[in-house]
Amino acid sequence: MMPTMAFFAANTLVRLSPIDVVIVVFYFVLVLAIGWYLKGRAHTGEDFFMAGREMTAWVAGLSFLSANLGALELMGWAGSAYQYGILATHWYWIGAIPAMLFLALVMMPFYYISKTHSVPGYLKLRFGESSRALSAVCFAFMTVLMSGVNMFAMAKVMQIVLGWDLNFSIWVSSLTVAIYVALGGLRSAIFNEVLQFFLIWAGALMIPVLGLYEAGGWEHLKVLIATRFSAQYVHLWAGLGHFSANPMGINWVGIVFGLGAVISMGYWTTDFLVVQRILAAKDLRSAEMAPIIGAGFKMLVPIIVILPGLLGLAVLPMHLTGEVQAAATGGYSYNDVLPLMLARYCGPGLLGLGVTALIAGFMSGMAGNVSAFTTVWTYDIYRPFINKRASDAHYVSMGRWTTVIGVLISVGTAYLVMQFASIMDYVQALFSFFIAPLFGTVLLGMLWKRASGAGGFWGLLCGTGASVGMWTWVKIDPRALRYVALSPDAKGLAQDMYQALWSFLVCVTVTVAVSYLTRPRPAAELNGLVYGMTEVPRVGEVAFYHKPLFWAGVVTAVFIVLNIIFW
Amino acid sequence: MISIWFFIGFSLLVDGGLILAAGIYQLTNPPVHPEVVLFNLHANVWWGAVLFAVGLFYCIHFRPARGSRS
Numbered sequence: 001m002m003p004t005m006a007f008f009a010a011n012t013l014v015r016l017s018p019i020d021v022v023i024v025v026f027y028f029v030l031v032l033a034i035g036w037y038l039k040g041r042a043h044t045g046e047d048f049f050m051a052g053r054e055m056t057a058w059v060a061g062l063s064f065l066s067a068n069l070g071a072l073e074l075m076g077w078a079g080s081a082y083q084y085g086i087l088a089t090h091w092y093w094i095g096a097i098p099a100m101l102f103l104a105l106v107m108m109p110f111y112y113i114s115k116t117h118s119v120p121g122y123l124k125l126r127f128g129e130s131s132r133a134l135s136a137v138c139f140a141f142m143t144v145l146m147s148g149v150n151m152f153a154m155a156k157v158m159q160i161v162l163g164w165d166l167n168f169s170i171w172v173s174s175l176t177v178a179i180y181v182a183l184g185g186l187r188s189a190i191f192n193e194v195l196q197f198f199l200i201w202a203g204a205l206m207i208p209v210l211g212l213y214e215a216g217g218w219e220h221l222k223v224l225i226a227t228r229f230s231a232q233y234v235h236l237w238a239g240l241g242h243f244s245a246n247p248m249g250i251n252w253v254g255i256v257f258g259l260g261a262v263i264s265m266g267y268w269t270t271d272f273l274v275v276q277r278i279l280a281a282k283d284l285r286s287a288e289m290a291p292i293i294g295a296g297f298k299m300l301v302p303i304i305v306i307l308p309g310l311l312g313l314a315v316l317p318m319h320l321t322g323e324v325q326a327a328a329t330g331g332y333s334y335n336d337v338l339p340l341m342l343a344r345y346c347g348p349g350l351l352g353l354g355v356t357a358l359i360a361g362f363m364s365g366m367a368g369n370v371s372a373f374t375t376v377w378t379y380d381i382y383r384p385f386i387n388k389r390a391s392d393a394h395y396v397s398m399g400r401w402t403t404v405i406g407v408l409i410s411v412g413t414a415y416l417v418m419q420f421a422s423i424m425d426y427v428q429a430l431f432s433f434f435i436a437p438l439f440g441t442v443l444l445g446m447l448w449k450r451a452s453g454a455g456g457f458w459g460l461l462c463g464t465g466a467s468v469g470m471w472t473w474v475k476i477d478p479r480a481l482r483y484v485a486l487s488p489d490a491k492g493l494a495q496d497m498y499q500a501l502w503s504f505l506v507c508v509t510v511t512v513a514v515s516y517l518t519r520p521r522p523a524a525e526l527n528g529l530v531y532g533m534t535e536v537p538r539v540g541e542v543a544f545y546h547k548p549l550f551w552a553g554v555v556t557a558v559f560i561v562l563n564i565i566f567w
Numbered sequence: 568m569i570s571i572w573f574f575i576g577f578s579l580l581v582d583g584g585l586i587l588a589a590g591i592y593q594l595t596n597p598p599v600h601p602e603v604v605l606f607n608l609h610a611n612v613w614w615g616a617v618l619f620a621v622g623l624f625y626c627i628h629f630r631p632a633r634g635s636r637s
Contacts, residue, residue, distance in 0.1 A: 019589045023582055030578055037569065059571055191571050198575050202582065202618055210605050347593065347603045349586035349611045356582075 012163035013336060014343040020352025027199065027356045028176055031192050031363070035180025038188045048185035048396045049117060049375045050280050057286040059194055061293030064277040065301075066193035069200060070365030072153050074305055074358065078341075079334035081309025082320055084248045085225070085233025086566060087240075088309065089302045094260040097559045099268035100295035101552045103278070104288045107269050109536045110446045111279060112287045113528045118279075118372075119272040119442065120380040126445040126529045127456030129384065134460060135441075136380035138434050139272060140373055144406050147369035148413020154362040155414065161339045162355065170414050173359065177366045178407040182400045186280060186375070189367040193277075196360035197297075203350075203357025204304040207338075210345040211311035224314035233313060236566040242489070249491030258497025262504045266439035273372040284537055288548040295555050299562065305338075312337040315344075366410070374402045433471065436500035437463025440507035448515075449523065449530045455515030463507025470499045569631045576625025583618030586611050 016024075042048045055063070080088040116122040120139060124132035155169035180188050215221040222234045232239050232246055239246035240255060268274060268291075281287035312320065318332060320340075326333035332340060342354040378399050383390070390398075441460045444451045473480045474495060484502070485494040526533040544550050590611030598606075 017589070019585055023585055026581055026585075027578075030574070034574055041568065191574065194571055195575050195578055199578065199582075202579065206610055206614055210608065210610060213608070214605060344604050345610065347589070347601075347606065347611050349589035349615060353582055353586060 013161045013339045014351060014355070016162065016352060016355065017348040019348050020355065023349065023352035024356050024359065027360065028172075031180055031195070032176060034191050034195070035183040035188045038184030038191065041187060042183070042185040043393075043396065045392045045395050045399075047187065048399050049379065051185065051187035051190055053280055054282045055190060055277075055280045055286070055290075056282060057289035057293055059190060060277050060281040060286060060290035062197045062297070063190040063193040063280075064274050064290055065294040065297055066197040066200075066364045067274050067277055067368030068365070069197065069301065070150065070361050072150055072157070072362070073365070074200070074204070074361050075157060075335055075338045077305045078309040078312075078338040079320075079336070081306040082312045082337045083309075083334045084246075085229075085313070086236055086306065086310060087246060087248045087250075089236060089306050089566070090255050090259060091264075092298060092302050092306070093559060093563060094255060095264040096268060096298050097295050097555065098260055099264040100291040100298065101555060102265060103269040103275075104291040104295075104548055105552055106531075107442070107446055108278060108287050108291065109284065110529060110531070110534065111275065112281075112284050113534060113536070116279070117379045118376050119270050119275055119438075120376055122442065122529075123445070123456065124380070124384075126526075127441070127451075128453035131441065131453065131457045131460060132380055133385070134457065135434075135438060136376050138464075140376045140381060142434065143273065143369050143373045143376075144409045145413050147366055147373070147406070148410040149417055150362070150365060150369075151410055152414035152417040157335075157339075157358070160336070161358075166418065170411060173363055174366070174407050174411050174414075177363050177370060178404050181367050181370050181374070182403040185396075185399065186276065186371050189371040190277060190280060192367060193364045196364040199353070199360045200357045201304065203353040203355075203360075204308075204338075206350055206354075207341045207345055208303050208307040208311065211308065211315065211341065215311060215314050221310065221314050225310060229313055233310070234566075236563060238567055243485075243487045243491075243494065244489045248493055249489060250494040250497065251487070254485065254490075254494050254497035254501075258494075258501045261501075262436050262439065263497065263500045265443075266435035266437075266500070266504070270438045270442050271435060272376060273368045276372050276375060277368075285546075285548065289551065292548055292551045292555055296551075296558075299555070299558060308341045309337050312341055316340060369410070370403055370406050373406045374399050377402050377406070433464050433467040433503070436467065436504045437507035440504045441511065444508060444511050445530070447531045449526055449533055450515055450520050451511055452515040452518040452520050454518040455511040455513075458514045459507045459509075459511025462510040463503045466506040467499055467503035470495075470502060570629040572625050572629040573631060576622045576627075576629060578622070579618045580622030580626055583615050583620070583622050585615070587615030587619055590615050 041052070046052055077088055077091065111122060114122055114125055116125060118136075120132045120136035123135050151170055151174060154173070155164075155166045158164040158169040159166055180192060184191070212218065212221065215224060225233050230247070237252065240250070240252040243249050243251050278287050278290045281290050316337070320326070320332050320334050320337060321329070323333045323335070325331070326336075342351065346354050378395055382398055383395065387394075437460055440463055441456050444459070445456055470484050474484060481490050481495050482488040485498040487494070490498075523533060528534050590609055594609055594612060
C-alpha cells in the first residue's frame with residue numbers, strides 16, 4: 001500500500017496519495033502551458049474573442065458540451081439521481097437533445113450567416129440597440145455573479161471532499177483560469193475545455209463500470225433499488241402521469257413543455273456561454289454539426305452522472321439525506337454521492353484522476369463564463385456605448401483586462417456568498433429569470449419577419465418581469481406554487497418548469513401584440529437574420545453521411561429508443 | 568500549430584502512465600486492508616494501461632511534425 005497523506009486536513013471524504021497529488025498538479029501545469037503556447041495566436045479581435053472562427057465541428061462540439069459539464073453539474077445531478085432516481089436523466093435527454101438539434105438545424109444558420117459575435121449582437125441586428133443593451137447588461141452581470149457563486153460552491157465541495165482550504169481553492173483555480181484565458185482568449189478556453197472533456201470521462205468512467213460489476217448488472221441494480229427504496233426510482237416516464245406519482249413532484253407537462261420546450265431551448269440556444277463555442281466553428285456545416293456532435297455525447301453523460309447516483313442507492317451502506325439534515329446529524333448529503341462512489345472504487349492514481357475530473361469540470365465552466373463575459377462586455381457594452389472608435393488592438397487589450405477583472409469580480413462574489421449564504425439562492429434564481437424569455441425573443445426574431453424592434457424589447461422586458469413576479473410571489477407566499485404550477489402537489493422543481501413556461505408565453509404574447517401595433521422593419525434589412533428572408537447556403541454535393549440532417553436523424557432515433565428502453 | 572488532440576494525448580499518456588505505475592506498485596505490494604471495494608480487479612492497472620495506450624496513439628498520430636489539425 002502506498003503511503004497516504006491528507007492534503008491540508010485530516011477529516012475528509014477522500015484522502016489523496018502522493019501520486020494523486022502529482023496528477024492534479026500535472027493538470028494545472030498543462031492547462032497553463034496550453035494558455036502560454038496559444039498566447040502568440042491571439043493578436044486580433046477575431047482571434048481573441050472568436051478563436052479565429054477556425055474550429056472544426058468536433059472541437060466546437062466537444063467544447064460546447066464541456067462548457068456546460070461543470071463539477072457542480074456532475075456532483076449536483078449525481079445527487080439528484082440519488083434523490084429522485086432516473087428522473088434526473090430528463091435534464092440530459094429531453095432537457096437537452098431536442099434543443100441542441102433545434103440550435104443546429106434551425107437557429108445556427110442565422111447566428112452564423114449574420115456573423116454576429118454574440119447573442120446580444122444578434123439582437124442588435126434584429127431588434128436594435130435597446131434589446132441588445134438589455135440582454136448584454138443582464139447577461140454580463142449574471143454571468144460573472146454566477147461564476148462567483150459556482151466558485152464558492154466548488155471551493156466548499158473541495159473543503160468537504162478533500163479538506164482543502166476555501167481561500168486556496170478559490171484563488172488557485174480562479175487565477176489559473178484567468179491566466180490561460182487572458183493569454184490565449186477563446187481559443188485557449190476551447191482547447192482546455194476539450195481537454196477537460198476527456199479528463200472528465202477518463203476520471204469518472206470507472207465508477208459506473210465497477211459499480212455495475214458490484215451491483216450485478218443493470219437488471220439486478222433495478223431490483224436492488226426497488227428493494228431498498230422504490231420501483232419509482234427506475235422509471236423515466238411511467239410515474240409522470242401525476243405530480244404525486246413520482247419522487248420529483250412534477251408531471252409530464254412540466255417536463256415536456258417547461259423543461260424540454262422552454263428551459264432547455266432557452267439555455268442551449270440563447271445562453272451565450274455555450275453558443276459562443278459554436279460561433280467559433282470554421283464554416284456553416286461545422287457550426288451545424290457541432291451541436292449535433294454535442295448532442296450525441298450529451299446522451300452518454302448520464303453514464304457518468306446519473307448512474308453513479310443510482311448505484312449509490314443500491315450499494316452504499318448508509319442513506320444519504322438533504323444538506324440540512326446531513327449537517328444536523330453529521331451524515332452525508334445527496335451531493336456527496338459522487339465523491340463517496342469515487343472513494344469506494346478508486347485507489348491511488350484513479351482517485352487523483354477523478355479529483356482532477358472534478359477540478360477540470362469546475363474550471364471549464366468558469367472559463368466558459370469568463371470568456372463569454374469578456375466578449376459581451378467588450379463587443380456589446382464597451383464598444384457601442386463607451387468607446388466606439390478604438391482600434392482592434394485596443395479591444396483585444398480590453399478583452400485581456402476584462403478577463404482578469406471578471407475573474408476578480410467572481411472572486412469577490414464568492415467571498416460575498418461566503419458571508420451571506422442566502423445570496424446564492426438569489427443569484428441562481430436571477431439567472432433563470434432571463435433565459436426563457438430570451439428564447440422567446442430570439443425565436444420570434446429568427447422565425448417571424450413581422451416582429452418589430454419595439455416588440456422584441458418589450459417582450460423580453462415583460463417576460464423577464466413576469467418571471468421575477470412569479471418567483472417573488474412564491475417566495476412571499478409558498479402556497480402560490482399551486483397556482484404557478486397548476487397543482488397543490490407541485491414541488492420546487494415544478495415551479496422552475498412552469499415559471500419558465502409562463503414567462504416564455506408572456507414574452508411571446510407581448511412581442512406579437514407590440515409588433516402588430518408598431519411599424520415592422522423593411523424586408524431588405526432582414527436579409528441574413530430571419531427565416532424566409534435569408535438564403536441559407538446549401539451544404540453542397542457531399543455524401544449523405546456528411547450532412548447535418550442525417551446525423552440529427554441518427555441522434556433523434558437513438559434519443560427515442562433510449563426513452564422507450566428506460567420508460 | 569500543435570493540434571489540440573496532441574495535448575489530449577499527452578495528458579492521457581502521462582496520467583495513464585502514473586495510474587498504471589501506481590497499480591503495478593499495489594499489485595506487487597498489496598495492502599493488508601484494501602481501502603477500495605473490488606480491489607481484486609486492479610482497475611488502476613488496466614484502466615491506466617488503456618489511458619496510456621490511447622494517449623500514446625494520439626501523441627504519435629497528432630505529433631506536431633505532421634502539421635496542424637485543430
